[in-house]
Amino acid sequence: MSVQALPMNGATEKAPFNWGKFFSLDNKYIAPMFITTILVVGNLSFGMLESYKKTGIAIVASLLAELILSKIYFGKWPILASAYISGISVGILVRSPAVWPYFVCAVVSIMSKYVLRVNNRHIWNPSNFGIAVLVFLAPETVATLSIQWGNYLLPMIVIWCLGSVIIARLKRFHITGTYVACFILLAFVRSFITGNPWQSEVAPLTGPMYQLFIFFMITDPKTTVKSKKWQCIVVAIVAVMEMILRLDQVVYAPFYALFLVGPSALLIEYWFELRSRKGVSVARATA
Amino acid sequence: MKRGPLARIILAIIFFGFVFSPLIIKRVESSRAESKTRLDAASALARHGFYLQEVSKAAGVDFVHQAPTLDPRLNHIMPQVASMGASVSIVDFDRDGWPDIYVTSSKEGAKNALYRNQHDGTFKDVAPELGIADVNQAGTGVSMGAVWGDYDNDGYEDLLLIKWGKPELFHNDAGKGFNRVTEQAGLPPWVNANTALWFDYDGDGLLDFFIGGYYNENTDLWHLASTKMMPDSFEYAKNGGRKYLFHNLGGGKFEEVSEKEGISSRRWALAASAADLRGTGYPDLFVANDYGVSELYLNDGKKFHEAGEATGVGFAPKSGMNASFGDIMNQGKYSVYVSNISEEGVLIQGNNLWVPKEGTSANELKFENLAREFGVEIGGWSFGAQFGDLNNDGTLDLYLTNGYVSLDRNKSYWYDFSKIAGGHSLIIEDAKNWPSMEGRSLSGYQAKHLWLNDGSGKFIDVAQSAGATDTYDGRAVAFADLWNTGALDVVVANERGPLLIYKNAVTPENKWIEFALEGTTSNRSAIGAQVTLYWNGQQQVQEVSGGSGFAAQNQKRIHFGLGKTPQIEKVVIRWPSRKIQTLTPDSAKTGEINVVKEPS
Numbered sequence: 001m002s003v004q005a006l007p008m009n010g011a012t013e014k015a016p017f018n019w020g021k022f023f024s025l026d027n028k029y030i031a032p033m034f035i036t037t038i039l040v041v042g043n044l045s046f047g048m049l050e051s052y053k054k055t056g057i058a059i060v061a062s063l064l065a066e067l068i069l070s071k072i073y074f075g076k077w078p079i080l081a082s083a084y085i086s087g088i089s090v091g092i093l094v095r096s097p098a099v100w101p102y103f104v105c106a107v108v109s110i111m112s113k114y115v116l117r118v119n120n121r122h123i124w125n126p127s128n129f130g131i132a133v134l135v136f137l138a139p140e141t142v143a144t145l146s147i148q149w150g151n152y153l154l155p156m157i158v159i160w161c162l163g164s165v166i167i168a169r170l171k172r173f174h175i176t177g178t179y180v181a182c183f184i185l186l187a188f189v190r191s192f193i194t195g196n197p198w199q200s201e202v203a204p205l206t207g208p209m210y211q212l213f214i215f216f217m218i219t220d221p222k223t224t225v226k227s228k229k230w231q232c233i234v235v236a237i238v239a240v241m242e243m244i245l246r247l248d249q250v251v252y253a254p255f256y257a258l259f260l261v262g263p264s265a266l267l268i269e270y271w272f273e274l275r276s277r278k279g280v281s282v283a284r285a286t287a
Numbered sequence: 288m289k290r291g292p293l294a295r296i297i298l299a300i301i302f303f304g305f306v307f308s309p310l311i312i313k314r315v316e317s318s319r320a321e322s323k324t325r326l327d328a329a330s331a332l333a334r335h336g337f338y339l340q341e342v343s344k345a346a347g348v349d350f351v352h353q354a355p356t357l358d359p360r361l362n363h364i365m366p367q368v369a370s371m372g373a374s375v376s377i378v379d380f381d382r383d384g385w386p387d388i389y390v391t392s393s394k395e396g397a398k399n400a401l402y403r404n405q406h407d408g409t410f411k412d413v414a415p416e417l418g419i420a421d422v423n424q425a426g427t428g429v430s431m432g433a434v435w436g437d438y439d440n441d442g443y444e445d446l447l448l449i450k451w452g453k454p455e456l457f458h459n460d461a462g463k464g465f466n467r468v469t470e471q472a473g474l475p476p477w478v479n480a481n482t483a484l485w486f487d488y489d490g491d492g493l494l495d496f497f498i499g500g501y502y503n504e505n506t507d508l509w510h511l512a513s514t515k516m517m518p519d520s521f522e523y524a525k526n527g528g529r530k531y532l533f534h535n536l537g538g539g540k541f542e543e544v545s546e547k548e549g550i551s552s553r554r555w556a557l558a559a560s561a562a563d564l565r566g567t568g569y570p571d572l573f574v575a576n577d578y579g580v581s582e583l584y585l586n587d588g589k590k591f592h593e594a595g596e597a598t599g600v601g602f603a604p605k606s607g608m609n610a611s612f613g614d615i616m617n618q619g620k621y622s623v624y625v626s627n628i629s630e631e632g633v634l635i636q637g638n639n640l641w642v643p644k645e646g647t648s649a650n651e652l653k654f655e656n657l658a659r660e661f662g663v664e665i666g667g668w669s670f671g672a673q674f675g676d677l678n679n680d681g682t683l684d685l686y687l688t689n690g691y692v693s694l695d696r697n698k699s700y701w702y703d704f705s706k707i708a709g710g711h712s713l714i715i716e717d718a719k720n721w722p723s724m725e726g727r728s729l730s731g732y733q734a735k736h737l738w739l740n741d742g743s744g745k746f747i748d749v750a751q752s753a754g755a756t757d758t759y760d761g762r763a764v765a766f767a768d769l770w771n772t773g774a775l776d777v778v779v780a781n782e783r784g785p786l787l788i789y790k791n792a793v794t795p796e797n798k799w800i801e802f803a804l805e806g807t808t809s810n811r812s813a814i815g816a817q818v819t820l821y822w823n824g825q826q827q828v829q830e831v832s833g834g835s836g837f838a839a840q841n842q843k844r845i846h847f848g849l850g851k852t853p854q855i856e857k858v859v860i861r862w863p864s865r866k867i868q869t870l871t872p873d874s875a876k877t878g879e880i881n882v883v884k885e886p887s
Contacts, residue, residue: 051603073294097637097659100312108305115295115302138309139632140665156711196703199720203710249702251633 030166032081035088035216038159042092042208055091058102062087065110073114082126083110089127089212094134096142105130105142116263119270123263125223127216132259135252144252145209156206163215172219178232179214180205182239190243204254213254223262225269234265326752332794335739336678339754339777339789347409348402350786353394355429355451358511363723366692367700368508369393370760371481372451373780374432374838377767378444381462384803384880386767386842388778389414389446390786391430397423399430399448408770418465419446419457428452428477432763432838436485436494438535440811447496449480451508454498458539472533472541478504479528485833486561486570487810487863488548488586493535494810494833499556499574500528514719518555519712522604524578526716527555549591554579558671560610560835562621563817565649568865570815573600575607575625581639585650599644599654600625605636609837613674613683615642615661615740617825623654626669626687626837630730633701637664638672638687662746663687663738668730671764671837675775677753679797679848682740683827688761688779692724693731700727732758759784767842773799773878775846780838798849800877804831807885808864815863816885818845820875821856844880853877 043049066083070076090105109130113122116129134142167173187201194201204210218224218238224231238254238261245253331338343349352373354366361368372393377386385404392399398420402410414420423429428450435444443459456472457465479502485494502508503526506516518524530550533541545551554576561570565585572584572591580601584591595601600623609626616622620643627636640661641654658664666672668691674683692700703722707715714720737755738746750756759781769776769788777789793799800820804813814833819826827847834840849855855877858870862885875881 049603069298073298096635097656097664101309104305104308108302111298111302111305115299133306134309135632137307138313140313141309141635143633143635194722196722197720199714199717200703200707200710200722203707203714203720206711206714207709209709246702249699251702251705 029081031170031216032084032088034162034166035085035212037162038208038212039088039092041155049091054094054096054099054102055088057099058091058094058106059084059087061103061106062090062110065107069110069114085216086110086127086130089216090130093127093131093145093209093212094142095145098141101134101138101142105134108133118267119273121222121266123223123266125217125220125258125262128255128258128262132252132255135255144255145207145212156211159208159211163211167215167219170219172221172231174228175219175224175231175235176214179218179235179239182236183242186239186243190246193247210254213258217258218262223266225265230265230269234261237261237265324752325754325756328754328792331753332792335749335753336680336797337753337774337791337793339677339737339791341754341757341787342408342790343786343788345408346788346790347405347411348388348786348788350390350392350400350402350412352390352780352782352784352786353392353397354783355393355395355508357508360511360514361508361718363725364718364721366694366724367704367729368718370692370782371762371838372429372431373762373782373784374430375763375765375778375780375786376433376435376834376840377765377778377842378435378446378840379843380435380444380459382442385771386769386844388765388767388769388786388788389419389433389435390780391433391448391838392423393429393431393451395423395425395429397429399423399433404769417463418467419448422448422455423450428479431481432483434483434485434496434834434840435812436496436814436833437810437812438485438494438496439539440493440806442811444812447483447485449478449483449498451479451502452477454478454480454483468539471539473543474533474541475504475531475543477507478531479506479508481557481838482559482574483834484559484561485812485814486572487535487815488532488561488570488572488591489534489588490569490863490865491535492806492809492864493537494812494814495535495541496533496833497550497559497561497572498531498533499559500530500553501555501557501577502528503553504528515717517716517718517721518578519716521578521708521715522606524555525553527553527576527578529553530556530574549593550584552576552582552593554582557608558610558625558837560612560832561815562612562830562832563815564621564643565652567649568861568863573610573612573623575610577606577608578604579607580604581607581610581625598652599656600639600641605639608670609672609687611673611835612830612832613685614828615640615674615683615685616744617682617742617827619819619826619828621828621830624663624672624674624685626666626672626689628668628730629665630668630701633705635665638666638669640664661744662748663736666736667733670762671779671839673764673766673836673839673841675766675841675846676799676848677737677775677777677791677793678739679774679793679799679850680742681797681823681825681827681848681850681853682742684740685736685738685746686755686764686766686777687736687738688764688781689735690731690733690758690760692729693758693760694724694728695726696728696732698725698727700724700729704729731760734758735761755789757781757787759787763837763839765836765839765841766846768801768844768846771880773801773846796851798851798853798877800847800849800855800875801880802845802858802860802875803880803882804843804845804860805882805884806862806864807887808866809862809885812843813862813885814843817861819859819861820847821858822849822853849877
């Protein structure tokens with residue numbers, strides 16, 4: 001999941017504690033607080049989690065992996081907001097009666113940031129990578145969250161509104177908005193192609209799994225391209241890829257779509273950057 | 288990255304080790320599992336101590352369950368809506384000492400069957416002549432299950448038939464016929480029920496009964512007022528049918544007291560069973576709900592108190608479809624098995640084996656789910672299950688049937704099902720929003736599970752090698768010693784499929800003992816009587832049940848396997864009247880059916 005405005009190099013700021021800023025939407029911990037709210041409200045209201053133990057294991061494994069790897073490979077203690085979000089996302093999204101998938105998924109998610117790097121940045125959203133790997137390699141043991149928020153409209157509306165405001169303040173609402181618009185549009189396309197009721201094609205968007213996906217995964221600043229226009233184009237391609245996978249009846253279509261499209265976009269962007277740098281170098285050399 | 292290439296290589300190796308660890312775990316787990324090879328009878332006997340042989344045809348039973356045809360507006364999803372109704376209950380309706388079998392069909396106009404045991408290995412359907420066959424007439428609903436209990440203590444088991452429609456009560460007239468007494472008993476005009484059981488919840492010596500509604504009782508599935516009749520959530524639904532608790536007033540009259548006694552729920556009940564979980568002398572009621580959490584109603588003799596969340600069984604919502612009790616560790620405590628849905632690649636709920644937590648009992652009773660640890664977690668789209676000692680080795684084994692809709696083998700409805708199941712209530716509750724099944728299967732053609740208890744906390748699946756090889760859409764499982772041989776036979780009712788009778792051949796090395804109980808002060812069926820057998824330094828408790836599993840009822844006779852060289856120490860019977868009766872080794876004969884009457 002995303003690390004909204006959080007550098008992974010763990011730079012710390014020493015400043016007097018400001019309560020006003022703490023409760024403002026500019027707080028860099030607002031995303032972790034938001035996802036914690038989803039977790040707590042979801043579980044206290046509707047028993048959304050498999051168990052506290054499993055979610056706890058995911059969070060602790062994620063935090064420990066981040067601490068150890070950052071210290072070893074960057075030589076400094078990291079800010080743990082990113083790892084916390086990854087752990088809590090795994091704890092919410094992974095559904096398995098076994099305990100080990102929560103541990104493995106959290107560790108794989110965090111490690112992917114340190115192993116799968118191009119141009120000194122990781123190219124997969126960590127929890128997207130971990131979850132996609134797990135549901136692909138362990139389908140007999142692992143599924144993802146596929147249920148509702150207890151059928152009450154209010155919690156869903158609150159989360160949509162709160163999430164939208166937070167994402168807007170983080171200047172990434174255009175990504176979420178584009179994806180949602182594309183999903184709805186393509187749901188009607190799928191309905192037209194398959195003959196299924198349009199409501200059934202839109203249905204997944206109303207679930208909490210998608211709320212986490214659109215607010216935290218696809219907006220991850222570390223694993224999205226730089227330009228605003230291309231961010232919109234890439235997320236639209238994610239939606240199209242998802243539609244293609246859905247037409248092939250792939251249950252975990254959104255995770256696989258982001259898994260395939262997200263890194264590809266980053267690699268293409270990197271290739272363009274390299275080319276332009278070379279062009280500049282050549283121009284300088286010939287000047 | 289600050290570290291050099293070696294550190295990065297080490298990190299990459301560890302990383303890919305974690306990435307591929309699921310494959311390693313899978314390989315290790317499959318290497319531990321029992322071989323799926325089918326064995327002949329002699330080999331199975333040698334390896335497992337028993338062998339099942341399907342003998343329905345040879346036994347003269349050719350019953351095939353038929354499904355209903357509901358409102359045409361459900362045509363596009365008819366196979367999954369009209370997907371229950373195959374049930375089986377064991378009863379000795381004529382008191383001849385031989386178990387008989389009652390089975391239900393669910394097509395409008397189809398006949399139910401009562402197979403009288405002919406004592407020669409065959410059965411004969413006597414339901415038409417006794418008046419309990421033609422019970423699915425159009426306009427009255429169709430059968431979903433049946434349970435037997437002697438509500439008037441005349442010595443003959445009476446029949447409570449539940450339907451998606453009008454529930455019926457039939458009085459057994461000395462085994463010679465059945466008299467419909469529905470109106471006198473005060474049963475409601477329509478209940479879309481999938482579970483019922485007899486129990487004497489207040490210990491007054493008269494059997495009461497519980498009925499659990501599934502669809503809302505105001506819904507006539509043949510004439511829908513609205514297509515908004517589906518669950519409003521896959522895991523939090525509360526728009527199901529109401530629950531009924533009928534208190535026996537005597538004289539063939541009952542009073543509906545569910546609200547007064549503390550049972551008020553609109554969850555989608557699929558299975559219920561009762562047992563005294565806390566040693567209070569009163570039966571507690573466990574209800575497994577589809578689309579939600581299970582409920583456990585603790586009974587203090589005056590009122591029920593719902594304690595699902597407090598005891599741990601009602602926290603994580605799943606798709607409960609079975610409730611059966613078994614003392615799986617020979618400790619004198621019941622565990623509860625609840626079946627759910629597991630489909631590789633889509634949904635892994637896992638079945639629940641609720642085992643009492645160490646150090647908890649009575650009002651502090653708590654359960655923990657040890658299905659994974661015991662190896663009985665993954666069972667496909669699981670339905671009915673029963674505990675019983677199939678190889679007479681002294682530990683309770685577990686038989687689970689499964690499979691939801693078997694249509695086109697090569698086309699699955701799962702993607703569409705999972706898509707709509709995650710939708711908001713406004714979408715999911717309206718049947719017209721559900722994608723058409725178009726002949727696709729939904730967890731069809733599944734292999735069954737027969738887990739042998741090794742006595743040390745592990746169950747090993749031996750279904751294929753022990754002869755349970757069918758792949759029908761199983762619903763109800765019932766155990767009975769059909770031929771009075773000291774072996775538990777297995778009867779399985781399949782949706783849109785044949786009734787299967789698995790005759791059990793057990794190695795004679797393993798001994799057994801059975802108890803046929805009859806209440807005097809207690810209800811005459813002895814439902815709720817607990818028998819604790821002490822032998823070879825261990826104990827096992829079992830209870831006469833008025834309905835357990837899914838849409839099923841085992842024989843009322845209590846069967847214990849004893850192993851090879853049993854030394855019985857004592858047998859303690861606690862009657863529903865709370866009288867304690869102790870049998871000495873001299874009065875409890877191994878290898879025999881011990882008939883025990885409650886002392887006055």
